[in-house]
Amino acid sequence: MTLTVSELAYAYGRFRPKRVFDSLHWTVPPGQRTLLLGPNGSGKSTLLKLMCGYLRPNRGTVAYDGESSRRRIHRHVAWMPQTITPIRGLSVVDQLEYASWAAGSPRKQCGELARDAIAAVRLEDQARARTTALSGGQLRRLGLAQALVRQGDVLLLDEPTAGLDPAQTLNFRQLLETIAPPGGLVVSTHQVTDLVGEFDRVAVLAEGTIRFDGTVDEFAQQGERSGMGSGGMEDIFTMIVQGGLH
Numbered sequence: 001m002t003l004t005v006s007e008l009a010y011a012y013g014r015f016r017p018k019r020v021f022d023s024l025h026w027t028v029p030p031g032q033r034t035l036l037l038g039p040n041g042s043g044k045s046t047l048l049k050l051m052c053g054y055l056r057p058n059r060g061t062v063a064y065d066g067e068s069s070r071r072r073i074h075r076h077v078a079w080m081p082q083t084i085t086p087i088r089g090l091s092v093v094d095q096l097e098y099a100s101w102a103a104g105s106p107r108k109q110c111g112e113l114a115r116d117a118i119a120a121v122r123l124e125d126q127a128r129a130r131t132t133a134l135s136g137g138q139l140r141r142l143g144l145a146q147a148l149v150r151q152g153d154v155l156l157l158d159e160p161t162a163g164l165d166p167a168q169t170l171n172f173r174q175l176l177e178t179i180a181p182p183g184g185l186v187v188s189t190h191q192v193t194d195l196v197g198e199f200d201r202v203a204v205l206a207e208g209t210i211r212f213d214g215t216v217d218e219f220a221q222q223g224e225r226s227g228m229g230s231g232g233m234e235d236i237f238t239m240i241v242q243g244g245l246h
């Protein structure tokens with residue numbers, strides 16, 4: 001159950017290409033919760049979009065258990081984008097049934113998958129509400145439910161708590177503690193403060209490469225190793241991004 005990217009190259013645009021990756025290698029740690037940390041613009045969203053098949057690499061491969069067909073990636077990797085779009089006129093349950101059908105589930109199963117996802121993200125009270133009427137925090141939970149109905153083995157969440165107030169953020173984090181996809185969970189963020197209890201590992205993305213990939217304890221120990229003392233997590237992140245720690 002391993003999602004791997006190898007020699008990944010990607011640039012936006014053709015005439016004046018904006019290169020994001022040149023030769024990126026990374027393996028999503030199976031069965032682990034990984035926080036993918038990187039400064040703004042480092043390519044976190046692009047990497048997640050490539051890993052779920054939403055974008056196609058210019059070169060290199062994205063493979064699940066060694067097989068890189070688009071169909072295979074689509075089937076095993078679920079992604080929650082940064083922006084969740086409510087579909088006008090649809091209720092929460094309708095939108096999730098639609099998402100489930102669009103992901104290829106048999107029509108008969110869509111209702112049950114939608115109900116299970118609503119329960120998993122604790123949106124039962126809003127099940128019949130219009131998605132356009134949801135609060136910011138509820139909309140993120142809908143986004144997570146849309147990813148869950150895909151029943152992927154790997155779950156990729158793009159800055160799921162960005163812009164949420166502290167109570168909504170806490171609420172979302174508590175939800176994450178209950179979700180354990182077998183192929184691994186990856187949550188992107190540019191904020192070290194998101195590095196809290198529910199994560200097992202940290203990967204730091206900067207300038208097109210994974211600069212650090214280890215456990216949360218190993219990340220914290222980087223400060224001691226470099227003579228920064230027990231240094232704040234923010235300082236460790238900055239040093240890794242600047243290339244001073246590996």
Ligand SMILES: Nc1ncnc2c1ncn2[C@@H]1O[C@H](COP(=O)(O)OP(=O)(O)OP(=O)(O)O)[C@@H](O)[C@H]1O
Pocket residue numbers: 012013018020038039040041042043044045046047189190
């Ligand atoms: N559609 C696009 N067209 C052109 N350039 C883009 C596009 N999307 C992203 N980029 C550029 O690619 C680089 C990586 O962007 P990306 O959104 O993947 O970074 P990020 O780490 O997710 O940033 P943030 O933390 O701000 O969300 C940035 O320089 C960005 O400006």
